[in-house]
Amino acid sequence: MMAASPTVSGSLRDRLMITLIGGAAVLALLLFFAVRSYAVQVAQQGQDSILAASVTAMLDAAAIRDGEVEIDIPYAAFSMLSTPSDDRVFYAIYQDGAFLSGYNDLAYEAGKPLGVRSFQSGDVRGAAVRQVNASRTLIGANRRTEIQIALAQTQDAQSQTLDRIARNAAFLGVGFFALTGLLSLWASSVTMGQLNRLTTSVTRRGPQDLSPFQKPVPQEMAPLVQSLNSLMGRLDQSLSQSEDFIAEAAHRVRTPLATVRSYAEATLQRVKREENREAMRSMVRAIDESSRAAGQLLDHAMITFRADHLERETLDLRALVEDLVLRLTPIADMRDLSLAVAGDADVPFAGDAILIQNAVRNMIDNAIKYAPPDSTVTITVNAAPKPVIVVEDEGPGFNTDEIATLAGRFQRGSNAADSIGSGLGLTIAQDVATAHGGHLHLSNRPEGGACVSLQLSS
Template identity: 30%
Template structure:
């Protein structure tokens, strides 16, 4: 299984990515905090050094004079060996003394200012202190400028950042470990469900009985519903197979009995009668086998072709033409009524022809009973689109019209039918999104079988 299709790795990735982003943000904040802490610490040293220098400024020989104490600059020296600069300026930016001519800072008016400045291809941290002499007879203003390079600051900032990096890395490792364990524990019920399904006997369709969290319980119930539908399908298949075997066993047993009885006779006329009976029985068995194959094919959704536009008028005429000879031999008047224009629906032509063939065959077998002038009419309606087969026979009682749609249900009418014709027609209708209904004939005597198609398919 690839990582992309793994739920475990997906959850881990989607949870780790925000965690890594948060860790990166924390490290950036830690770096900025370390730099700010180092700047504030060294700025305090600049402030102390400028104050120490300002206290040593005096007025002597009509000018400012500085007797620089060694401790004023030594306090700025660190193990990083950064370079230290100082300068004393009088009013008007006049350089008095110092080891470098340091630049001025804009924004006067404050006693102490700090800034990073570029000076002679190097970056300095410059502190400027404005002060004045405190003698009773002289109050000359001056500026003390003290600066040093940033090696010490950067070393301190990196040291502070290393401490933060170690803490963040440790927290990230702990969070990742907790996250991995949490995902593993959270997916444990899914693993149990998978193992329970894999360990089941493939022949059993019993419901799953497994304690699961609410979200997976819904999946379990969905699986149980699927298993319940599969149980119903298997029960229907087993019942269908049992009925079909029973239906086929009867004519086959009849053929065997007829053949055995004929072999005991020496009269050619008895042989002829047995052969005729065997021919009738074999024709009935062949018809039953064809209907069983049709019903099996209808129940296989993978073998169903796509629906295509077709004309119901042409389907009705072809089905009527194919059934005409059988109806004429039975003395039944078979006719077809179609509109002048085409009636277009989405369907499968051979299935609809088979449905009409079964309806016409049922009308021929049962609709002609008890009538001196039996007739069967195939009709096509345009709005809504529908196929009708009407006979003038005894009809079917209203309380049996739904039951005769079940396979192998023959109702009360005698005959050699198998009870599959209307079930096949109903399956074909449902596969076309249509509905089969059995109603009383227009004349009040007989049955009218109608396949109504939805208007959207017209």
């Protein structure tokens, strides 16, 4: 019996992975933008502080000498503005708003409040610049004057630094993402591992093992395992009930039939009138048939149950067949038949002994039923190429057009009119072969008679 495939909707692992990796991607992007914007801020602060230092050095060099403003710009004021990208420098010096020296196209923007250094980003001669504006009041002999300096520098080095930082931030983000991706892969496989372990331990159980799971499981899986345990408990109970039912039914049906038969036999001995004797004989035959049919039905039910829970053990097919032959010889003798065992001496096979016994007994039963008196039924056991048990008789054989359908349940051959049987014999043999992974093969012998082979390959 195939287990029905469950309806699958989505994957727990995929959902877990998507959540974790998506989260990592968002975090990595956030990280990238945070680092970059922080770098922009820091770089801007760096440039601003150098510009501020430079403009302060220039203002410090301003003095009034003989009533005239002199600004002896220190060499270091411009030297400190050197950058790896050789940024351009522009400056303009104003006295009370009047241009003194430098670049007259660079305007001084007064800070707010007045006298405070102010920074701005702008454009000078087509180049993006950062500009600082600062002023200083000089007090001469008879007047106050304000020196105002605008100092601007292009931002090539800064943008190069920012590009580098952005690149590093990108690497950082990608690295973070990759690492988190690996981590989430690991995390989800660990989580799934717990589920897989449970699945494996369920799959590996023997057919009779319906005991509850004892291994520790994570807290989240405890309810599942608990439900599973309770389901198995109920299953175990219902299985033992049906086993009990089969045994009970066999007992209840067989015993009364045997009693009735023995009464009928006894009555037959006492009845003298021929028509009554004939009626009694028919009754005994009918009882036999019922008994056999009940037996086969129970056999079949048992086989159907056992086939789902095959219990394999290593057994010797030859020994099994010889044991059966020994037990069936009295029945064969009653019909003046002889049973012969042929084939390999030792045929080991891992299978369910009860089932195989049942199958072979039914096959021999059938042969005994159809074989003509004074003939031989031959049972051959072969190990190679695959274990096989062949039962041959010298009877009428199968109708060739019925061979394909004969093994169906309750099918009897058209030439079995006067033999007792419910038609389940070949069905049982077929079910046993299938349960072991093999099949039942029916054919007619060229010299006459039926040939039934039970292929047990697995």
